[in-house]
Amino acid sequence: MKRRTFVTSALGAAAISSVPYTSASAANLPAKTLSGGEIILSDAEIKELGDSLRGPLLRPTSAGYNEARKIWNGAWNDRRPALVARCSGIKDVINAVEFARTHDLLVALRGGGHSISGKSICDGGMVIDMSLMDSVHVDPFAKTARVEPGVLLGALDRASQHFGLATTAGVVSHTGAAGLTLGGGIGRLQRKHGLTIDNFISADVVTPDGRFLRASDQDNQDLMWGLRGGGGNFGIVTSFEYQLHRVGPKVLNVSFMYPISDAKDVLNFYFDFNMNTPDDLYIGAGMAIPPGESGFAMISGCYFGDFADGERLIEPLRKFGKPLFSNVAPIEYVDLQKRNDRNNAHGHHYYAKSGFFTDIETAVIDNAVDRFTGTDSRRTLLLISPFGGEVGRVANDATAFPHRDTQYQIEISSGWEDAELSDGNVQWCRNYWDALEPFTSGGFYVNFMVDQQQEKLNENYRGNYDRLVALKNKYDPTNFLRLNANIEPTV
Ligand SMILES: Cc1cc2nc3c(=O)[nH]c(=O)nc-3n(C[C@H](O)[C@H](O)[C@H](O)COP(=O)(O)OP(=O)(O)OC[C@H]3O[C@@H](n4cnc5c(N)ncnc54)[C@H](O)[C@@H]3O)c2cc1C
Incomplete structure (x- = not known):
């Protein structure tokens, strides 16, 4: 594949940028480069790539393009890549990489398409879409x-x-x-x-x-x-x-829901209950407000060991408070794993933030509960996932993941359907998180990272950051893979 060198003159650049990505002629296609510039891909070049792939190569005029450019978070569904290479095997991936590198194209990688911050889709560049590789x-x-x-x-x-x-x-x-x-x-x-x-x-x-x-x-x-x-x-x-x-196939499901007005007591109880529990017990907590409802607090999880032992362990939970609903019963592990699917529908608009807590102070709980509000159209969720156990037995520097010593991951997320409500809902989420963040260890889970946090990535990776930069310098010195929680190369 030969590289065509494109416009450096101001006139040429203006001509290209005036061609909207959506109306590219069949003969040439404007596309975005790694550095944010624009080039034109010729029909012959695109055809050569298309012929080299076993899976389909989609351009804006192709059937299936509009479906292929949609990811789970509808907030990013106005993005229009120049090309979507729907790879069907390793050779397709290699050919797509080669083409993108030769043409200096901006590249997004798509696996399951659940990037909350929209990193698996891009405007104008090329998506290397691996969703068809699903064996x-x-x-x-x-x-x-x-x-x-x-x-x-x-x-x-x-x-x-x-x-x-x-x-x-x-x-x-x-x-x-x-x-x-x-x-x-x-x-x-x-x-x-x-x-x-x-x-x-x-x-x-x-x-x-x-x-x-x-x-x-x-x-x-x-x-x-x-x-x-x-x-x-x-x-x-x-x-x-x-x-x-x-595992399983059945595990012991543990679910308790309480009135939202009891949320402070519920969370206080939860953090006490969860201390010194065995590794077989995974119990999280949280609060949820569905659109237009008053919401509820919850303690839920499962036990992977003998059911009778699990029942004994959760006895204090059974005795606590006045739940609106409770369920402690065996459930197929695969069914438990699907239980949150419907509440996370594809195509809605979502925003989320996450952090790690090692010590839980009462002030965190007070802040988290007092500020937790809903609207007629927003689904609001606060989720606390317990760490410890096997996670904490691995050293912080044994893998790139640097938060082994944390006790809890806490995440706030909100979802809504109407794009017009986005600014207000995103701002609500940011304000909520701003009030909680001072109580966290300062770090966040990169899989919930939003763009604002990119500048804190160095800090977030703690002692592992320098080693990550050295790896980036070795494997990706041009920052070809930059749509991610980006480790910037220094070479
Ligand atoms: C509804 C929902 C529930 C979630 N629940 C959890 C949870 O329980 N636990 C948890 O840990 N996280 C959870 N997450 C966060 C999740 O881990 C991230 O959103 C993750 O990026 C999703 O992976 P994906 O392949 O679907 O994403 P994609 O959007 O396809 O990819 C996200 C990023 O991963 C990288 N990537 C993807 N494929 C490849 C590849 N083949 N090679 C190299 N890089 C690649 C790219 O940088 C890409 O931008 C959840 C997210 C959502 C939306």
């Missing part, structure tokens, strides 16, 4: 799973549970395994089996310079260290291998 291969003898980058968590859970196995995965089954894993991977099994990255044993990777590498504790160990929490900064992962464990 899961479970080896029940070795207790491992090999997963392509378009796999959603529900498919991983389902295929693994077929053999009574599972690995740590997030709590909404339509989230992608790829992005979730590369940022850390928080889920119900984490206290028992660690974060997803603690079960991430190898990766096949296409590097920004087009090489194909294996990363594991034996091969390219430095890269493997960075993939365990450093996000999509170093290469494009075409296969994830996970360690699986015996």
Whole structure:
């Protein structure tokens, strides 16, 4: 693929920028470069790329383009990439990378498409879309799973549970395994089996310079260290291998809902209850206000051990307060993992912020409860996920994920349908978080990072940042992969 050099004159640049991305002729296509400039891709160049791919290459005039450019968070659905390369295998990914590099194109990587900050879609550049690469291969003898980058968590859970196995995965089954894993991977099994990255044993990777590498504790160990929490900064992962464990198929579901007016007592009780619980018990807490309702507080989770032991452990919970609803009963693990799906519908507008807490002060609870409000149209959620257990037994610098010593991850998120309400709802969320943030350790989960936090990324990675920069310098010195929680190269 030859590179066409494009316009440097002001006149040419003006001519190109006046061509809207939406109305590119079949013969040429304006596209955005890595540095934010614009180039024109010729029809012949696009055709050459299209012919080299097994999967479809979509441009704005192609059938299926509008569906392919939509991601889970509807806030970003006005973005219009110049090209969407719907890869169907490793060679497609390599060819797409080669083309983007040759033409200096801005690139977004799409796995499951759940980037809250919209990093898996871009305006004018090229999306390397791996959502069609969605095979899961479970080896029940070795207790491992090999997963392509378009796999959603529900498919991983389902295929693994077929053999009574599972690995740590997030709590909404339509989230992608790829992005979730590369940022850390928080889920119900984490206290028992660690974060997803603690079960991430190898990766096949296409590097920004087009090489194909294996990363594991034996091969390219430095890269493997960075993939365990450093996000999509170093290469494009075409296969994830996970360690699986015996789980279920039934686990003990634990759900209690209380009036929102009891929220302070509920959260205070929760933090006391959750101290010194065994790794088999994963209990979170939170508050939710559905649109137009008064809302509720909750304590919920599950127990992975013997049900009778679980019942005994949660006895204090049964005796606490006056729940509106409670359920303690065995449930299929795959069903539990799908339970939040409907409350996280595709295409709504969402905003979220997260942080880590080590010490819980009463003032945090007071602030969190007093400021927690809803509207007729916004769904508002505060979710507390317990850390500790196996997560905390790994050193902060053993993987790129630097928050092992935290006790809780707290996340505020809101969702609404009407785009006109976005400014107000985003601002509400920011204000809410501004009041809580001083009580946190200052760090945040990169998978919930919003653009405002990019400048705090160095601080967030704590002692691991310099090592991440060295890796970036080695594997991606031109910052080809920059639509992410971006580790900026220094070479
Ligand atoms: C409804 C919902 C629930 C969630 N629940 C949880 C949870 O329980 N636990 C948790 O830990 N997180 C959770 N998250 C956060 C989630 O981990 C991130 O949104 C994650 O980025 C989603 O991955 P994805 O593949 O779907 O995303 P995508 O939008 O496809 O990708 C996000 C980013 O990941 C990188 N990336 C994707 N694919 C590749 C690849 N093949 N190679 C290299 N880099 C790649 C890119 O930088 C990309 O911008 C949740 C998010 C949502 C929206």
